Amino acid sequence: MGMGHVILRVTIKVLFAPIVLFALYVQFHGDYGPGGGFQAGVIMAVAFVLHALGFGLQATKKAIPPRILTAGMALGVLIYAGTGVLTLLLGANFLDYDVIDPDSHHNAGQHIGILVVEFGVGLAVASTMLQIFYVFAGREAEPSDDAW
Amino acid sequence: MSLLDHLPVLPVVVPLVAAPVCVLLPKGRAPWLFSTLITWICFALSAALLGVVLQEGTLTYYLGGWAAPLGIVYRIDLAGAIVMALVSGMAALVFPYARSSVEYEIGNAQSSAFYGAFLICMTGLLGVVATGDAFNVFVFLEISSLSTYALVAMGAKQDRRALTAAFTYLVLGTIGATFFVIGLGLLYQMTGTLNMLDLHERLAGQDNKVVRAAFAFIVTGLGLKLAMFPLHRWLPDAYTFAPSAVTAFLASTATKVAVYAMLRFMFTVFGFSTPFTEVAFAFFLILGLAGMFFASFVAVFRDDVKQMLAFSSVAQIGYMLLGISFATEAGVAAALTHVFNHALMKAALFMAVGAVFYAVGSHRLADYRGMGRRMPFTAACFLIAGLSLVGVPLTAGFVSKFVLIRAAFDATLVVPSLLIVLLIVASSLLAVAYIGRVAYEMFLADPEPDVPPLRVPMTMLVPMGLVTAANVYVGLDGEAVVSVATRAAESLLALSFGGGAF
Numbered sequence: 188m189g190m191g192h193v194i195l196r197v198t199i200k201v202l203f204a205p206i207v208l209f210a211l212y213v214q215f216h217g218d219y220g221p222g223g224g225f226q227a228g229v230i231m232a233v234a235f236v237l238h239a240l241g242f243g244l245q246a247t248k249k250a251i252p253p254r255i256l257t258a259g260m261a262l263g264v265l266i267y268a269g270t271g272v273l274t275l276l277l278g279a280n281f282l283d284y285d286v287i288d289p290d291s292h293h294n295a296g297q298h299i300g301i302l303v304v305e306f307g308v309g310l311a312v313a314s315t316m317l318q319i320f321y322v323f324a325g326r327e328a329e330p331s332d333d334a335w
Numbered sequence: 336m337s338l339l340d341h342l343p344v345l346p347v348v349v350p351l352v353a354a355p356v357c358v359l360l361p362k363g364r365a366p367w368l369f370s371t372l373i374t375w376i377c378f379a380l381s382a383a384l385l386g387v388v389l390q391e392g393t394l395t396y397y398l399g400g401w402a403a404p405l406g407i408v409y410r411i412d413l414a415g416a417i418v419m420a421l422v423s424g425m426a427a428l429v430f431p432y433a434r435s436s437v438e439y440e441i442g443n444a445q446s447s448a449f450y451g452a453f454l455i456c457m458t459g460l461l462g463v464v465a466t467g468d469a470f471n472v473f474v475f476l477e478i479s480s481l482s483t484y485a486l487v488a489m490g491a492k493q494d495r496r497a498l499t500a501a502f503t504y505l506v507l508g509t510i511g512a513t514f515f516v517i518g519l520g521l522l523y524q525m526t527g528t529l530n531m532l533d534l535h536e537r538l539a540g541q542d543n544k545v546v547r548a549a550f551a552f553i554v555t556g557l558g559l560k561l562a563m564f565p566l567h568r569w570l571p572d573a574y575t576f577a578p579s580a581v582t583a584f585l586a587s588t589a590t591k592v593a594v595y596a597m598l599r600f601m602f603t604v605f606g607f608s609t610p611f612t613e614v615a616f617a618f619f620l621i622l623g624l625a626g627m628f629f630a631s632f633v634a635v636f637r638d639d640v641k642q643m644l645a646f647s648s649v650a651q652i653g654y655m656l657l658g659i660s661f662a663t664e665a666g667v668a669a670a671l672t673h674v675f676n677h678a679l680m681k682a683a684l685f686m687a688v689g690a691v692f693y694a695v696g697s698h699r700l701a702d703y704r705g706m707g708r709r710m711p712f713t714a715a716c717f718l719i720a721g722l723s724l725v726g727v728p729l730t731a732g733f734v735s736k737f738v739l740i741r742a743a744f745d746a747t748l749v750v751p752s753l754l755i756v757l758l759i760v761a762s763s764l765l766a767v768a769y770i771g772r773v774a775y776e777m778f779l780a781d782p783e784p785d786v787p788p789l790r791v792p793m794t795m796l797v798p799m800g801l802v803t804a805a806n807v808y809v810g811l812d813g814e815a816v817v818s819v820a821t822r823a824a825e826s827l828l829a830l831s832f833g834g835g836a837f
Contacts, residue, residue, distance in 0.1 A: 261355035283400035
């Protein structure tokens with residue numbers, strides 16, 4: 188790697204951590220303010236898209252292989268639906284978070300439940316966004332079967 | 336609370352949880368085995384649900400414990416329970432069939448993603464039916480549609496035209512969904528609620544431009560989704576180029592669920608007090624009749640059997656719209672009966688086409704020559720299901736046409752009933768023409784001498800045989816289907832005259 192694009196690359200390195208931090212802020216502050224899993228997932232993916240733009244797709248794929256992203260997508264949905272199944276098994280309706288912490292006076296169950304669900308959403312959205320970017324940026328005439 | 340209390344939500348939740356698990360499974364046969372088991376569990380749950388609804392009446396389930404109309408409600412009445420049982424039943428038959436068919440047509444390299452998408456599609460279709468929340472219908476409709484686009488595109492391994500077919504479907508399906516959601520937005524603006532029953536109460540007596548626009552948007556959007564003539568352009572290509580198993584599943588469920596959503600919105604949400612419904616029924620009548628003839632006529636001249644059947648699907652949707660347009664209990668019951676019976680016919684027909692494709696790698700009519708001798712079982716299934724499509728007595732198709740014709744005589748319509756009946760019979764003759772062409776090639780045309788018989792795995796033959804047997808069974812004893820459909824239509828229409836609490 189020569190000195191090409193040095194300003195861009197340094198800028199991206201500086202920006203990368205704050206973007207990820209902001210994504211986490213939007214993710215976990217989503218219960219109190221605007222935000223939530225979807226927005227956070229997109230912001231998180233953007234950090235890696237930026238990395239790929241500056242350092243090349245291969246470098247990003249080395250950091251986060253596509254195989255992990257597939258697992259991330261599936262796990263995200265599983266965390267979401269799994270929370271619902273958990274409440275179901277605990278004896279309440281599907282996605283009735285109150286049962287997670289039934290003794291709480293200020294509905295802590297609702298709080299924990301939505302936090303976990305939104306984390307699942309964030310994970311699924313971030314993985315999917317990045318996977319879509321990988322497939323588009325890969326620019327092979329035919330996406331290989333291993334792309335999944 | 337036992338698990339039985341969660342019965343309304345379980346058929347939707349089980350495939351939803353199973354789909355990501357399926358994606359995580361290693362490639363090969365494992366995803367197929369897993370997803371097939373899931374569809375069987377789902378079918379058992381839906382059948383149990385139908386049993387409970389038949390005995391105890393409409394079930395209501397509050398998601399997250401939030402009461403209606405604020406929370407999302409799953410409300411399953413008889414009409415919904417029938418369609419849910421139909422969708423999961425078809426999945427339980429198509430998934431075993433898919434093993435060999437999919438292995439042959441697209442290989443197993445992406446099997447985990449393929450079966451994951453298949454399960455998601457099923458989740459969406461079941462969700463549309465289960466929910467009693469108008470916006471939730473949109474969400475599930477999109478869940479099923481998006482996975483369908485991917486499934487149709489998988490046909491590209493055999494024919495590259497699957498990609499353009501999937502893209503056309505994507506564009507038109509998205510336009511349909513957009514129209515639908517615009518309509519919902521307008522309704523929400525007028526009423527401040529998305530719960531179907533609450534919407535119905537608040538819409539009663541309202542007549543203004545916003546409600547009329549919302550009505551038009553929703554009917555057009557759903558019309559696109561259910562391939563109402565002339566909004567059917569996406570359907571023939573999508574069904575022709577999708578993998579055989581996908582076509583068999585979609586043809587027997589996807590448009591049926593859209594028809595169900597149309598019934599829901601026409602009768603549960605809007606009801607007869609909405610001033611525009613008369614116009615819509617008149618349009619359904621005219622477009623249904625036009626679709627029956629136009630699409631059947633096109634089907635007669637197709638040389639690709641799969642495409643022929645795809646056009647026939649557009650024509651058959653005409654019969655369902657016709658039933659809805661009567662706006663009587665008998666008419667809606669006829670539409671529901673045909674939804675059920677047409678699913679049986681088209682599943683059997685497309686499974687037979689897939690079996691032939693598995694054996695000879697083509698769906699051109701010319702390649703069907705002598706199939707009566709080379710693949711006797713498949714050819715027999717095709718013939719029986721084809722006769723059912725025509726409406727020959729002792730098949731399911733006869734029951735639907737009989738009920739539809741009886742409903743037409745009882746309805747008071749702008750067009751004379753006798754004319755409609757004549758048109759129904761005439762369009763059946765067109766079905767004779769195109770099914771006859773295939774039957775002629777299979778059984779009567781001189782086969783090339785000394786062609787060996789062709790073998791197809793049992794996993795494909797057994798589901799195909801079961802669906803074909805179901806066609807005959809419903810034809811012999813249609814009373815059960817018709818009486819349940821009539822009860823379902825009664826409960827749908829009772830609501831549309833007003834009242835009803837969530």
